[in-house]
Amino acid sequence: MFLFTLVLGVLFLPEANNLKCYECLPAPSGICTEKTTECPSQDYRCLTATEVAFKGGAVLSALNFKRCTMPEQCVENSVNYGTYRVAKSSVCCNGDLCNAQMPKSKSTPNGKKCFTCEGGNCMKTLNCEGNESYCIKATKGKNVTLKGCASKLICSDQSAARVNQFSPEQISCCHGDYCNSTSRASTNLLLLLVPLLFSALFF
Structure with missing residues (x-):
C-alpha cells in the first residue's frame, strides 16, 4: 500500500517549470526589442546586461541584451586604455520575467x-x-x-x-x-x- 501511494504521489507531482525570461539581442541601434523565452533547464537564470564603450569620456556605443544564461555568466568586467574604455555590467535573477530592468554600470x-x-x-x-x-x-x-x-x-x-x-x-x-x-x-x-x-x- 505504501509503495502504491508513493508511485501515485510521484505521478501526480506538479512538473517543475523552467524559468521564462525576456530575451533580446543587441541591434546596431542599441535598442533591445523584447520577446519571452523559456530557458533550456532549471539551472539557467534570467540575465540583463549592458556593454558600453567610451571614447574620451563620452559614450561611443551602448549594447543592451537579455536572455537565459548560466549563473557564472553574471559578471562585471571592463578594460580601460585611458582614451578608450569598455565596461560590461550584468545581473542574473531567478524568477519568471524578472530581467525587465537594465543594470547600471559603475565607474568610480x-x-x-x-x-x-x-x-x-x-x-x-x-x-x-x-x-x-x-x-x-x-x-x-x-x-x-x-x-x-x-x-x-x-x-x-x-x-x-x-x-x-x-x-x-x-x-x-x-x-x-x-x-x-x-x-x-x-x-x-x-x-x-x-x-x-x-x-x-x-x-
Whole structure:
C-alpha cells in the first residue's frame, strides 16, 4: 500500500517549470526589442546586461541584451586604455520575467593606478575604475601597443588565451601599481583590439 501511494504521489507531482525570461539581442541601434523565452533547464537564470564603450569620456556605443544564461555568466568586467574604455555590467535573477530592468554600470576610481599611453608617451598615469584591479598591456612583438587597467576576468589565463587566439596582439596583465611599464605606444589598433577583446570573451 505504501509503495502504491508513493508511485501515485510521484505521478501526480506538479512538473517543475523552467524559468521564462525576456530575451533580446543587441541591434546596431542599441535598442533591445523584447520577446519571452523559456530557458533550456532549471539551472539557467534570467540575465540583463549592458556593454558600453567610451571614447574620451563620452559614450561611443551602448549594447543592451537579455536572455537565459548560466549563473557564472553574471559578471562585471571592463578594460580601460585611458582614451578608450569598455565596461560590461550584468545581473542574473531567478524568477519568471524578472530581467525587465537594465543594470547600471559603475565607474568610480578605485585607487589602483596604471600606466597608459598618450601619443608616444607611455608613462601617463591612469586611475583605474570599478573592478579594474589589474594593469594591462597589449603587445605586438616587443613593442607595447596599449596600456591601461582591466578587471580580473579579462586577465584570467583562460580569457587571455581566448583573446590571443584571435589576434596577433598579445594580452598580458600584472597586479601592482604601475607594473605595466616600458616600451613605446602605437594606438592605431585601439578600435580593432577593444571590440575584439569583448567579442572573444562574451559573445
